[in-house]
Amino acid sequence: MNDKLNLHAALAAATCALLGTPVAAPAADDASQRWSFDTSLLYYGESDDRVQDISAALSAQRDFDDDRKLSLNLTADTLTGASASGAISLDRAQTFTSPSGKATYSTPAGKVPLDDTFLDTRIALSGSWTQPLARLYTVSGGLGFSNEYDYTHLGANASLARDFNKRNTTLSFGVAYSQDDIKPVGGAPIPLSQMLDVGDLRNKRGDDSKDVLDLLLGFTQVLGRNTIVRVNYSYSDSSGYLNDPYKLLSVVDPVTGDTVTRVAAGGQGPDGVYRYENRPDSRTKQGIYAEMKHAFGARVWQLSYRFMTDDWGIDSNTLETRLRWPLGAANFIEPQLRYYTQSAADFYRSSLIAGQPLPEYASADFRLGEFDAVTLGIKFGHRTATGNEWSTRLEYYQQSGDVPGNQIVGRQAAREQYPDLSALIVQFGYRFGL
């Protein structure tokens, strides 16, 4: 062929003459090289002035040539309020030593003891890179970091996917590993040790850490022009410090069921016997997650189910469904419904009985108990004339659980043992491109 530069010029001139137009502005050769952003502002508020959280998230994605993709995420949230400490409610007021070991706080009679959560700010950063490898493979790798006053997380993950059957079937395999450092306020309490007076730190140790290894085996299948399904098998192995350093168990009288009293030196300490929880130092979880998306015309129905089981004895079932319903060309509304139910951990107990030998593991954390949860939500989205999208989501989350009858002692039966939790979630989202 002729000299390439001349060729280019000759072709451009000939095209221009043929089409009778000036040569167009250069085609957006880097058409794919743009940023798109997804942002969100979230309010999460529990009833009874418990935990309130305000969180802002920014997710940025840049597409490069050849289906390569960079994604970056930043989340910042601020947490205030209090959460249930695990101690039972009584007909009298209760006094506790705060986690720092420097002060006390009290819970009024008849109320479930709450532990004042510190005003905490969490920053999380993560990034990932995805690209094709050979023709049918996709690889991706990512790093994550997050930090809060008593917790630091560092994680890395990698996954490989292969397409089969005209890209109608995809198999993927992923590995994630994370190392988290925990620096509890006032030090991590010695497991099952008793809560001590203010200034007495003999039951506190230093910092601790945990490691988590996750494996994920994924299978995606296009079932037809309107339907796609995904099934994942997940395996997760955690080891190290898995306790919640702020969770307690009340030590109760075997007859009355009331917390055994003690006298604090100078009144500066707990007026009852409380012990810190202890969980096993390893946990293996396995799960199956199945999801389907089906389009009915312009409407899209999503249904997912998850079963998880772990060697702490917790089994959970989750069913979630969403229906995206367009309203005209620019708007949509999406009702969402989720049902979750879990069984209790083997070592879950609402209190410890005085005079009995201490169990190896014990926790009264309500999150390890038996409960059901329902989330009702609705999302409304609007696409602007410039193609950006804003959305509002409103969700109501309600947990209700029970302490097993055989764990209720004496007068406990007359009191609320497992406080229901309800929360309101309001989220604003804005999605745009640059």
Place this chain on the structure above:
Amino acid sequence: MHGPGAMSLTREPDHWVGRFVAMACPCEVLIDSPTEALARVVVDCVSQCAWRIEHKFSRYRQDNIVHRINTSNGRPIHVDDETARLLDFAATLTAVSEGRFDITSGILRKAWIFDGGTHVPAQADIDALLACVGWHKVLWDRQALQLQLQPGMQIDFGGIGKEYAVDTAATLANSTAPGLSCVVNFGGDIAVVNERRDRQPWKIGIESPDRAGTPTHIVPLLRGALATSGDSRRFVLHAGRRYSHILDARTGWPVEHAPRAISVAADTCTQAGTLTTLAMLSGAQAETFLKASGAKYWLQ
């Protein structure tokens, strides 16, 4: 009105799609329109444009300029401005391809039948046809707009007509609805007109020409054009050799060792189509040629 075919308009979540058949292939227009009325106006003008160009330049009709030229039997024929521009463009392609591309080479198809079969014509038949091939044997008077072929010669805009139709329809769509974004797709030759309202690229899938199970490549296009040349079903298998349907006008034989399919992105569909054609004609050097051209390309 040139309305030989039916046109349909359907609504997708974020655009409209008009479909019709022209130039023996399925054609579609994707329109980023807020209203059905506007989408319909654009599809109407694009389909009218496709049918007009098909009608005017098809070599299968007997009532158009190509037929008059091909049956001129040595007499000079007066042509209009649009035909003249296409002839000029074809002449440039012949020049830059050093004679490999030639709009008078269509009669070689009397010897070559690219249907996936095994028939290879005799060299004597090819030689006989080659006597009637060659732009240098033609008298093209640009000033007088007169074209004079030798008796027995024929022209065929097959290699450039569809891409030209895409660009012409795209220009027309923009003058009909200025600023509106749409994709004009005539059987895989594509032009994107204007950026979408959401400034996201249109995602254009490149189909693998033959092997079932070979994935689609998705090309995001904001503006610009894409053309594909392939030989999925159009080839001859002979003595273990696969001859593509791209004929070298100098030898009368198909180009060997060319990629199965080439897609090129460029400013206009005509440029993209030209680059795919020239790359195909480069045979084994196709990729070298495409690299040197600086265009974005995909090989299969």
Place this chain on the structure above:
Amino acid sequence: MKILLAAAALLVVTGCSSLGVQPWERDVLARPEMSLDANALDAAIDDHIYFSKEASSGGRGFGGGGCGCN
């Protein structure tokens, strides 16, 4: 267990080779809301909330976490 799962997955892959669509039938699946990763940010937010309130987490992707809230 894992070997069994891998074998099951292979069976499914073979069994599903007759399922699916041709590349040109991907128009509906190509809609952004049909992507399994549509609304990734919503999903991440939900996962984070549920991670801090429930004993099970993850399943859809990696187990969430990276938070001292559980």
